[in-house]
Amino acid sequence: VVYVLRLGHRPQRDKRVTTHVALTARALGARGIAIWRPDAGIEESVRKATQSFGGDFEVRSLKEWRPFLKGWSGPRVHLTMYGLPLEEGMEALKQLVSEGGPGESGSQEPLVVVGAEKVPPFVFQTCEVNLSAGNQPHSEVAALALFLDRYFEGRAHHRNFADARLRITPSAKGKRVEDRKDVGTH
């Protein structure tokens, strides 16, 4: 599938945006997220969402991110306004995915890196693909959503979490939520 690395999180000021990065990753098809700098509060709030809405999305904090990025065995893609256009970068990434990753185990799961504060050159150099969602500065949440939507070819939001306690029925007006209390309590 896809894993996300959220870099540069500043617990004092980025709580809300990083939480949104994680929720977007989960909702739009990623398997999990690693967050640096560590923030137990964010881990907790994302786990709560998963408890209610289902699935087994993984969330973890990293004390050090360089070994994590360096050691990833699948292709690495960094979302940055300086990168290749979305279509071009996506084609390069898909090629790498189909060939298997650069690491020894040759995993095909891409790692998607998004920043907060300025991202160090190490990231640009280590990632096989630097990809932009337009060359204007905007938000890591928007960039990740566009990336995942394209990566899953428009199906990213068609997700169904089997063990969801709360399940929403789409409705033209108002809120229709089914609370399935008898379904697992993980």
Ligand SMILES: C[S@@+](CC[C@H](N)C(=O)[O-])C[C@H]1O[C@@H](n2cnc3c(N)ncnc32)[C@H](O)[C@@H]1O
């Ligand atoms: C609010 S931006 C901050 C960028 C920071 N000021 C810098 O100079 O690198 C946070 C993150 O959003 C993502 N981002 C912002 N605009 C983007 C774009 N046009 N395409 C892809 N990613 C983008 C990047 O991952 C970036 O690290």
